[in-house]
Amino acid sequence: MREVVVLGIGQTTFGKTPEYTAIQLGVKAAKAAIKDAGIDPRELQVCYGSRVYDATQTIEDIMKNLGVTEREMHNCENACASGGTAFNLLYKDIANGVYDIGIVVGCESMTTCSKAGQLVGAAPGDLNGTMGITMPANHALTAHRMMATRGITLEDIAYPSVKNHRHGILNPYAQYRKVLTTEQVLNARMISDPITTLMCCPVSDGAAAAILCTKEYARKHTTRFIKVAASKVLTASYLPWDLDTVTRPTLTKLAYMAYEAAGIGPEGLDLIELHDAFSPEELYTYEALGLCKVGECLSFIRSGNAEIGGKHPVNPSGGLLSLGHPLGASGVRVVCEVTQHLRGEAGERQVQGAKTGMAEMVGGYLTGLGSPAVGSITILSA
Amino acid sequence: MGKQVLFWPELFKETDKGLVLVANKCKKCGAVSFPKNELCVFCLGEEMEEVELSRKGILYSYTITRVPVDKWTAPHAIGQISIPENQLRIVAPLIMEDENDTFNIGDELEMEIAKYWDDGDNEVMGYKYRPVKKKGGK
Numbered sequence: 001m002r003e004v005v006v007l008g009i010g011q012t013t014f015g016k017t018p019e020y021t022a023i024q025l026g027v028k029a030a031k032a033a034i035k036d037a038g039i040d041p042r043e044l045q046v047c048y049g050s051r052v053y054d055a056t057q058t059i060e061d062i063m064k065n066l067g068v069t070e071r072e073m074h075n076c077e078n079a080c081a082s083g084g085t086a087f088n089l090l091y092k093d094i095a096n097g098v099y100d101i102g103i104v105v106g107c108e109s110m111t112t113c114s115k116a117g118q119l120v121g122a123a124p125g126d127l128n129g130t131m132g133i134t135m136p137a138n139h140a141l142t143a144h145r146m147m148a149t150r151g152i153t154l155e156d157i158a159y160p161s162v163k164n165h166r167h168g169i170l171n172p173y174a175q176y177r178k179v180l181t182t183e184q185v186l187n188a189r190m191i192s193d194p195i196t197t198l199m200c201c202p203v204s205d206g207a208a209a210a211i212l213c214t215k216e217y218a219r220k221h222t223t224r225f226i227k228v229a230a231s232k233v234l235t236a237s238y239l240p241w242d243l244d245t246v247t248r249p250t251l252t253k254l255a256y257m258a259y260e261a262a263g264i265g266p267e268g269l270d271l272i273e274l275h276d277a278f279s280p281e282e283l284y285t286y287e288a289l290g291l292c293k294v295g296e297c298l299s300f301i302r303s304g305n306a307e308i309g310g311k312h313p314v315n316p317s318g319g320l321l322s323l324g325h326p327l328g329a330s331g332v333r334v335v336c337e338v339t340q341h342l343r344g345e346a347g348e349r350q351v352q353g354a355k356t357g358m359a360e361m362v363g364g365y366l367t368g369l370g371s372p373a374v375g376s377i378t379i380l381s382a
Numbered sequence: 383m384g385k386q387v388l389f390w391p392e393l394f395k396e397t398d399k400g401l402v403l404v405a406n407k408c409k410k411c412g413a414v415s416f417p418k419n420e421l422c423v424f425c426l427g428e429e430m431e432e433v434e435l436s437r438k439g440i441l442y443s444y445t446i447t448r449v450p451v452d453k454w455t456a457p458h459a460i461g462q463i464s465i466p467e468n469q470l471r472i473v474a475p476l477i478m479e480d481e482n483d484t485f486n487i488g489d490e491l492e493m494e495i496a497k498y499w500d501d502g503d504n505e506v507m508g509y510k511y512r513p514v515k516k517k518g519g520k
């Protein structure tokens with residue numbers, strides 16, 4: 001395996017921008033990444049696209065606007081983990097010596113797609129989906145289990161939303177840049193008990209892009225290397241009938257596959273960008289990723305560990321809760337965010353001295369499988 | 383007046399006790415698949431026997447969705463229901479007494495056939511669970 005580095009990153013501001021198509025957003029992000037990498041776009045040898053809704057020829061359409069044609073190009077759909085999965089495919093192409101340089105672009109227009117205005121649900125035709133299981137309902141079920149088994153209160157469930165909005169104020173790419181109090185979060189309109197609308201990520205459009213290449217290739221353009229220390233993707237296993245659903249065995253397995261490949265443990269992570277589509281999800285993800293012991297997420301948050309300035313800052317970008325979650329874009333966006341911190345270019349939200357960070361994105365729901373149905377984890381190091 | 387139709391007929395079986403839910407049990411490893419699967423996904427065994435699911439369940443977790451979802455009107459209560467007798471946990475709608483009704487993890491439940499939604503003149507029927515004994519007495 002060859003060493004792979006992040007040469008360029010680019011993203012749009014995340015927010016409601018129905019005046020742009022998903023492709024136009026993708027073009028903006030790709031242009032920004034090409035400029036950041038300092039390359040001629042025609043140097044790109046392989047291109048991956050990531051989008052969930054109404055997708056057809058996404059990456060071809062984006063790249064034809066940038067002077068890049070007649071290349072191997074692929075589009076990837078893997079629910080909310082689409083962007084992380086497409087990143088992984090590009091990473092493997094370069095690590096395995098298939099290509100030396102390529103781009104991944106994730107984009108989505110949630111305001112104009114055919115599912116606009118609906119809660120994100122299970123796969124079409126899925127049994128539990130037919131009975132009304134949506135993504136917020138799925139996380140609400142786990143939230144009630146946490147409250148019953150961890151002594152967790154509604155205030156604790158609201159915490160990731162309050163914290164991430166505090167972080168989001170510092171991020172010029174975020175859709176919502178305002179303080180939320182615990183009371184506001186708890187008193188907002190109920191979506192699926194105990195999840196209120198302010199515990200859900202907002203509807204958002206956006207795109208993000210990353211250019212990866214070999215270290216050799218990067219030497220022509222830079223002396224500062226952000227290395228991809230690990231990139232892993234894993235689907236869920238069958239759900240044992242008596243599983244404690246607050247635990248996430250597949251996500252834990254995925255995280256430890258990534259730790260092993262990177263040669264570090266969770267204690268070595270200076271920042272973590274993770275899937276916080278719903279506030280309670282962040283709490284059980286701390287445990288699943290090994291940031292704290294199973295059952296100890298409460299003491300983890302009460303010690304301020306997850307804040308910028310804490311031991312393991314989580315979602316310094318403001319997370320999906322303040323940026324919103326254009327499904328195909330988020331998995332690439334978290335890679336861009338971690339890269340900015342490792343370069344020391346994250347502005348006011350900078351995690352000081354960050355050397356190693358994780359970009360996690362998970363998603364999907366299928367009857368019979370554990371939740372999430374698929375996960376992607378990238379570990380980057382400066 | 384239309385007729386009553388089942389939303390996913392292969393999940394049910396008519397018995398002298400009325401409609402029950404049916405699953406497949408692997409003859410080799412004993413794993414239960416619901417909905418039925420011809421192949422045991424745990425051991426790849428292909429010999430399956432049909433089993434009737436117990437009507438009795440225990441509420442593992444629940445939520446009440448307060449906005450309409452697809453054909454469901456709000457509020458729409460859903461539970462994860464453990465059926466220890468069959469070593470199975472399923473998801474199903476829960477019956478609410480009124481809009482302020484709530485549930486407790488550990489409530490004892492019983493399955494009944496109830497209306498899911500209307501489809502033209504027809505009533506689409508499915509399985510729902512009703513608390514028979516609420517945890518804490520009530």
Ligand SMILES: [Zn+2]
Pocket residue numbers: 408409410411412413422423424425426427
């Ligand atoms: Zn079997």
